[in-house]
Amino acid sequence: MSEPAHRPTTRAALSSGSDRVFQVLILALASVIVLVFVLSVYQLGREAWPALHTFGWHFFTGRTWNPVEGKFGAASMIAGTLVTSLAALVISVPLAVASALFVAEYAPKWLANPVGYLIELLAAVPSVVYGLWALFVIAPVLGRWQTAYFLDPANVPTLTRCNQLWAEGQTSLQCFFVPSGAGGRGLALAVIILTVMILPYTASVARDVIRLVPADQREAMYALGATKWEVISRAILPYARAGILGGVILALGRALGETLAVAMVIGDSQEILKSLWGNASTVASVIANQFGDAQETLHRSSVVALGLSLFALSVIVNFAARLIIARLTPKGLQ
Amino acid sequence: MMRAAAVTSARPAARLSPVRRVKNLLMGALILLATLLVVAPLILIFVYLLREGLGALNLDFFTRTPAPEGEAGGGLLNAIAGSLEMLAMASVIGVLVGVAGGIFLAEYPRHPLMPTVRMLSDVLAGIPAIVMGLVAYSLIVLRFGFSGLAGALALGFLMIPIVVRTTEEVLKLVPLSVREAGLSLGLPQWVVILNIVLPAAAGGIVTGVMLALARVAGEAAPLLFTAFGNSSVNLDPTRPMSALPLEIYRGATSAYDENQRLAKAGALLLITLIFLTSLLARRASRVKR
Amino acid sequence: MTPLLSTSDVNIFYGEKQAVRGVNLEVQRGSVNALIGPSGCGKTTFLRAINRMHDLTPGARVTGQILLDGEDVYGPDVDPVTMRRRVGMVFQKPNPFPTMSVFDNVVSGLKLAGVRDSRRLMDVAERSLRGAALWEEVKDRLRMPATGLSGGQQQRLCIARALAVEPEILLMDEPTSALDPASTARIEDLMTDLKKVTTIIIVTHNMHQAARVSDTTSFFLNGDLVEHGVTDQLFTSPRDGRTEAYVTGRFG
Numbered sequence: 062m063s064e065p066a067h068r069p070t071t072r073a074a075l076s077s078g079s080d081r082v083f084q085v086l087i088l089a090l091a092s093v094i095v096l097v098f099v100l101s102v103y104q105l106g107r108e109a110w111p112a113l114h115t116f117g118w119h120f121f122t123g124r125t126w127n128p129v130e131g132k133f134g135a136a137s138m139i140a141g142t143l144v145t146s147l148a149a150l151v152i153s154v155p156l157a158v159a160s161a162l163f164v165a166e167y168a169p170k171w172l173a174n175p176v177g178y179l180i181e182l183l184a185a186v187p188s189v190v191y192g193l194w195a196l197f198v199i200a201p202v203l204g205r206w207q208t209a210y211f212l213d214p215a216n217v218p219t220l221t222r223c224n225q226l227w228a229e230g231q232t233s234l235q236c237f238f239v240p241s242g243a244g245g246r247g248l249a250l251a252v253i254i255l256t257v258m259i260l261p262y263t264a265s266v267a268r269d270v271i272r273l274v275p276a277d278q279r280e281a282m283y284a285l286g287a288t289k290w291e292v293i294s295r296a297i298l299p300y301a302r303a304g305i306l307g308g309v310i311l312a313l314g315r316a317l318g319e320t321l322a323v324a325m326v327i328g329d330s331q332e333i334l335k336s337l338w339g340n341a342s343t344v345a346s347v348i349a350n351q352f353g354d355a356q357e358t359l360h361r362s363s364v365v366a367l368g369l370s371l372f373a374l375s376v377i378v379n380f381a382a383r384l385i386i387a388r389l390t391p392k393g394l395q
Numbered sequence: 396m397m398r399a400a401a402v403t404s405a406r407p408a409a410r411l412s413p414v415r416r417v418k419n420l421l422m423g424a425l426i427l428l429a430t431l432l433v434v435a436p437l438i439l440i441f442v443y444l445l446r447e448g449l450g451a452l453n454l455d456f457f458t459r460t461p462a463p464e465g466e467a468g469g470g471l472l473n474a475i476a477g478s479l480e481m482l483a484m485a486s487v488i489g490v491l492v493g494v495a496g497g498i499f500l501a502e503y504p505r506h507p508l509m510p511t512v513r514m515l516s517d518v519l520a521g522i523p524a525i526v527m528g529l530v531a532y533s534l535i536v537l538r539f540g541f542s543g544l545a546g547a548l549a550l551g552f553l554m555i556p557i558v559v560r561t562t563e564e565v566l567k568l569v570p571l572s573v574r575e576a577g578l579s580l581g582l583p584q585w586v587v588i589l590n591i592v593l594p595a596a597a598g599g600i601v602t603g604v605m606l607a608l609a610r611v612a613g614e615a616a617p618l619l620f621t622a623f624g625n626s627s628v629n630l631d632p633t634r635p636m637s638a639l640p641l642e643i644y645r646g647a648t649s650a651y652d653e654n655q656r657l658a659k660a661g662a663l664l665l666i667t668l669i670f671l672t673s674l675l676a677r678r679a680s681r682v683k684r
Numbered sequence: 685m686t687p688l689l690s691t692s693d694v695n696i697f698y699g700e701k702q703a704v705r706g707v708n709l710e711v712q713r714g715s716v717n718a719l720i721g722p723s724g725c726g727k728t729t730f731l732r733a734i735n736r737m738h739d740l741t742p743g744a745r746v747t748g749q750i751l752l753d754g755e756d757v758y759g760p761d762v763d764p765v766t767m768r769r770r771v772g773m774v775f776q777k778p779n780p781f782p783t784m785s786v787f788d789n790v791v792s793g794l795k796l797a798g799v800r801d802s803r804r805l806m807d808v809a810e811r812s813l814r815g816a817a818l819w820e821e822v823k824d825r826l827r828m829p830a831t832g833l834s835g836g837q838q839q840r841l842c843i844a845r846a847l848a849v850e851p852e853i854l855l856m857d858e859p860t861s862a863l864d865p866a867s868t869a870r871i872e873d874l875m876t877d878l879k880k881v882t883t884i885i886i887v888t889h890n891m892h893q894a895a896r897v898s899d900t901t902s903f904f905l906n907g908d909l910v911e912h913g914v915t916d917q918l919f920t921s922p923r924d925g926r927t928e929a930y931v932t933g934r935f936g
């Protein structure tokens with residue numbers, strides 16, 4: 062036995078009292094997360110109150126957004142947000158899942174890694190850069206196509222008919238797809254750029270969950286004599302669907318809140334949507350485009366109310382995603 | 396011979412029908428095509444910015460401020476300085492709160508507040524950046540006016556959930572037995588966490604911080620009504636400050652060629668830096684495992 | 685002579701489930717004591733009660749009394765951190781601190797507790813590494829990462845790390861179960877030397893190991909301490925039929 066004098070002296074700071082101090086410190090810092098959430102709700106709520114109080118539910122259902130008259134109804138931009146996000150989602154999901162399948166199932170390792178990395182980089186490109194590219198590169202292409210459409214004599218009857226409808230504030234299925242402007246900007250461009258922007262979110266989640274599909278699931282299907290595509294469509298995708306859906310909802314969340322790229326290309330119009338090619342706006346784009354100029358209390362408050370709605374929407378989407386993943390995940394997975 | 400034939404005919408599925416074969420090939424081709432479509436924008440954007448922006452990335456770009464509207468020349472020193480300063484300030488918030496949050500979630504799983512913090516951190520991760528801008532606006536700008544500090548606050552808030560998540564994940568990769576070894580030596584839990592667990596997870600945490608930085612470095616939306624922008628170099632955090640994404644936004648929506656040119660050069664610089672950061676982050680995490 | 689460690693009526697629960705039942709045990713200074721029994725019988729659970737490791741397991745509960753050198757390990761004024769300092773532990777799998785060098789691993793218990801005197805640290809490191817029969821093998825690579833050592837060396841490093849804080853008692857939970865036969869033999873040889881500086885409780889499910897290294901042996905079954913006694917006696921003439929069945933290999 063060693064004599065007690067040799068034993069290292071235990072300093073007071075090393076007792077579990079110091080553990081309590083540390084835990085309080087960590088808890089205090091972690092509470093900032095709670096604080097940020099609470100402050101966000103409180104500040105947005107307070108600033109948005111005048112608008113919500115004045116307009117009530119009409120704030121969400123009203124179709125006029127007119128700062129000059131002091132009337133604020135967000136229906137058109139809510140519609141703009143939903144249309145752009147859902148359209149982008151519909152286009153991007155098959156592409157994203159396909160690219161995930163390529164990386165996880167088809168490509169040899171030397172190719173899978175760089176391609177997977179490129180897809181991740183796609184998510185790292187800032188919104189403004191997408192906006193800049195859409196404005197300078199894609200908009201002119203669309204603009205040329207629109208001009209050609211207008212100049213083609215064969216389209217004159219359709220155009221006249223649609224112009225008449227639009228003037229009455231209405232539209233038809235055909236007219237919805239007829240070009241209404243010539244600059245390339247508008248709803249369609251917003252959908253295109255949004256599609257590109259949300260692709261990597263679905264793609265990387267899908268890739269990760271596809272990689273997690275156990276080998277025996279594949280092998281069982283191959284052992285039945287299935288082709289590669291049959292293995293994918295009958296074993297892999299069904300197994301991975303909950304995770305992929307999670308990625309889709311993550312992408313939806315991104316699309317709903319995506320701001321600057323959309324604000325730069327959508328044309329900032331709060332009129333009722335009449336053509337896919339017309340100017341429009343989304344909830345987020347209105348915040349970006351109008352908050353700086355909103356001097357009137359009610360106008361400013363209405364814009365913050367849009368922010369609050371976006372906040373609430375993203376919370377709802379987050380919970381929906383968890384719920385769906387919890388429901389659909391095959392038993393024994395995570 | 397006869398027997399072999401009989402066996403084959405008894406198992407019709409042994410040979411692939413042409414329909415299934417063609418379908419298999421077709422789907423493979425479509426998947427390849429879709430992948431090309433997905434990756435194409437990235438390459439197109441980068442090539443476009445290289446072609447249009449590289450010429451403007453000269454010495455002036457890094458040493459001068461934007462020329463008055465419509466005049467030629469100038470650079471984005473104001474934006475570069477502003478971005479660096481705001482990112483540094485944002486990192487203080489993001490790293491401090493983010494790492495502490497990650498430690499809290501990973502090391503105190505029994506704490507009654509744990510589920511709340513975890514849930515709110517996930518919720519914050521999904522809040523659109525522009526909304527964070529509004530929050531920072533009403534917290535700071537309403538009282539003290541536009542400032543770099545307000546912008547940094549918004550960016551810092553955006554960093555928090557990213558750092559929390561990666562920190563929690565990598566801390567959980569450190570085996571429990573390592574913590575127990577530390578505790579069995581009579582070390583208090585905080586010494587074990589700070590001196591043994593955290594160093595073992597350092598690579599992953601650095602990755603998380605870098606990814607968070609890469610993410611917020613490109614955000615213009617939360618800066619529009621907080622940092623606001625400034626056409627001259629300003630290092631005072633209590634006054635309006637410029638940032639690269641802000642200048643790109645203003646330049647790209649400007650009618651003047653010169654501003655557009657600066658915007659493209661700024662965009663090239665920004666995505667190059669972001670790509671390099673992401674690349675380094677990937678390296679850092681790979682070395683660790 | 686009063687025993688170094690004595691337990692009376694120790695019960696250990698995981699939530700509702702009781703894993704250890706009414707254990708009374710005495711351990712003399714400078715002895716090696718083996719805990720044997722089939723897998724899942726509560727050996728690890730009992731061992732971890734001695735250095736209050738269960739404080740950190742959600743739902744785990746210890747009742748009864750454990751006295752270390754006459755002091756109640758679970759006494760109301762006893763700080764678990766201070767108590768763990770007096771009790772060393774070596775785990776089933778070698779677990780050196782991954783980011784530290786060989787040297788830093790050995791002295792981590794002192795260094796992280798605030799000992800700065802580099803002379804003293806060096807002395808302690810050498811003494812502990814010699815004590816763990818590792819000094820000759822690592823003296824030229826003290827600054828290399830500990831994870832570069834072989835599994836057997838890592839485990840001896842963990843022993844050295846535990847010795848460095850001069851524990852009154854050293855708990856070893858199947859310390860050789862992850863090692864090859866040669867490394868196992870080295871650690872078994874080490875035991876006899878170690879009891880000159882400390883007291884050892886070793887969990888093993890290898891009866892031959894218990895017979896080779898220990899002075900006393902305790903046989904656990906389903907959470908009960910079935911029999912405790914001098915090792916030779918317990919193996920050659922067990923009092924309890926269940927012990928006999930186990931040591932003669934009729935089950936487990």
Ligand SMILES: Nc1ncnc2c1ncn2[C@@H]1O[C@H](COP(=O)(O)OP(=O)(O)O)[C@@H](O)[C@H]1O
Binds near residue numbers: 723
């Ligand atoms: N953390 C825990 N939670 C719940 N039950 C546990 C836990 N650890 C061990 N047990 C249970 O307690 C019993 C004793 O386990 P253990 O002490 O590890 O046995 P041994 O070390 O003898 O193999 C086993 O039935 C085991 O399943």
Ligand SMILES: [Mg+2]
Binds near residue numbers: 729
């Ligand atoms: Mg055990």
